Amino acid sequence: MINPQLIRWAIDNGIDVGNNSTIHRTTLLTLAVSILMVLVVIKGVFTYFQGRWTEVASQSVAYDLRNELQRKITLLSFSFHDQSEAGDLLSRAIQDVERIRFLTGRATFRVTEGVFLMLFTAAVMIWMNPRLGLLAMLAMPLLVVQSIRFGRVFRPLSAQIQKQLAVLTTRIEQNLRGARVVKTFAQEEAEIERFEKENRRWFDLSAFAARLQSFNLPLLHLIANLSSVVILWYGGTQVIDGHLTLGELVAFTAYVAQLVTPVRYLGMILPAIAMASASAERVFEILDTIPDVREEPGAPELTIQRGTYASMACHFPTVNTAMC
Secondary structure, three states, rough: HHHHHHHHHHHOOOOOOOOOHHHHHHHHHHHHHHHHHHHHHHHHHHHHHHHHHHHHHHHHHHHHHHHHHHHHHHOOOOOHHHHHOOHHHHHHHHHHHHHHHHHHHHHHHHHHHHHHHHHHHHHHHHHHHHHHHHHOOHHHHHHHHHHHHHHHHHHHHHHHHHHHHHHHHHHHHHHHHHHHHHHHOOHHHHHHHHHHHHHHHHHHHHHHHHHHHHHHHHHHHHHHHHHHHHHHHHHHHHHOOOOOHHHHHHHHHHHHHHHHHHHHHHHHHHHHHHHHHHHHHHHHHOOOOOOOOOOOOOOOEEEOOOEHHHHHOOOOOOOHHHHO
16 A cells, blocks of 8 residues: 555655755655665565465365365274275365365465455545546456356355366276286277276366366456546546646556456456365265264273273173173
């Protein structure tokens, strides 16, 4: 928020010709540039800790999720493993958890940063010049509508891509595990054809997702950049008429660029959010599974004494009580 105001102040008091002397204007310009350099250094320091801490946080989430998945899969009943494919479980534990990790790290931070940046930028623009500020905000509803439309289409598509990737992983795992059987019955060509069919389906889904993203991001930029064009034209006429200073116009264009930055983040992060949402459903589908065989409330613990399960045996009258 401070940088555009410093630029405005430097232009209006240090660069633009006014009543101040040349030496005074040079001093003001040097002061503004020095403050900008200090702010750049401070931002660099904070950016370092931001990148470090967000990555540690996201890796911690992935660490806990993988441990919990491994624990849950190990404790689930045989009936669950009879109905599940090893490749699908492997895909959920690695690929899906990795997508969630990205969302809980830099993606979440970028979304939060973008929201605050848009709110504060809009407030400052309206405070500087209400008419220009409102003109700059005209494109925001269109951006929100387009983002919601894209999310509704891309989220189920991401779920299909993840499921198809699990099918591919399962196919590879089965071929590797059953290589001897495949060669014994001379089924190499048949297995290659089956894998190629599943791989083609995954390719088609991924290509369709890429086409959606390739259309969505430029459209968001187009809508956002329309504000820059309007601000430049209308603000330029205000400067010519003397209702706006040159520094204020430059500051406004800088603020409009800051409004475009969250849009750029949004265009890149929306697909990641959709993929992570679909991945989260697949991961928590495992974590929320209730085992068919589970402990009853208040069940006594099994203790081994002299090679027998004594504590349980004592509950049955047909068992020799000498064992207890």
